[in-house]
Amino acid sequence: MTCELCDTDGGKLLWRDKFLRVIRVDDADYPMYCRVVWNAHVGEMTDLGELQRQHLMGVVFALEQALRNLLNPAKINLASFGNQTPHLHWHVIPRFQDDRHFPQPVWAQAVRMDGQKQPPRVSDETLKEELAKVLASALQ
Numbered sequence: 001m002t003c004e005l006c007d008t009d010g011g012k013l014l015w016r017d018k019f020l021r022v023i024r025v026d027d028a029d030y031p032m033y034c035r036v037v038w039n040a041h042v043g044e045m046t047d048l049g050e051l052q053r054q055h056l057m058g059v060v061f062a063l064e065q066a067l068r069n070l071l072n073p074a075k076i077n078l079a080s081f082g083n084q085t086p087h088l089h090w091h092v093i094p095r096f097q098d099d100r101h102f103p104q105p106v107w108a109q110a111v112r113m114d115g116q117k118q119p120p121r122v123s124d125e126t127l128k129e130e131l132a133k134v135l136a137s138a139l140q
């Protein structure tokens with residue numbers, strides 16, 4: 001069985017340690033859409049030990065904070081599905097009033113077909129720096 005999240009990072013790598021990685025998804029409508037991917041095959045949050053859960057969510061929250069600091073979005077959507085892969089990962093999606101699906105989930109039918117104006121997108125380097133800064137204080 002091949003698994004895309006085992007074979008590749010799954011996007012642009014922003015941060016990693018031996019347990020997990022943070023990537024930015026290649027999505028034209030949602031250029032700041034990120035994921036936190038647990039490196040090993042684990043299906044459910046409750047399959048992780050308590051410390052592992054804390055570590056995973058600590059990184060999810062740090063990523064949320066870094067994206068808020070940089071983008072001031074209308075909302076951050078957090079989601080975990082994994083219906084098609086046993087590879088635990090969290091979606092961390094900054095949302096804006098004028099994005100294609102707002103106020104619906106990004107997986108719903110689009111409510112704006114064109115003319116959407118994405119806010120200025122920060123560079124991967126800027127996001128990496130901010131995430132590292134937030135993580136440095138969060139993971140002490």
Ligand SMILES: [Zn+2]
Pocket residue numbers: 003004005006007041087
């Ligand atoms: Zn995998």
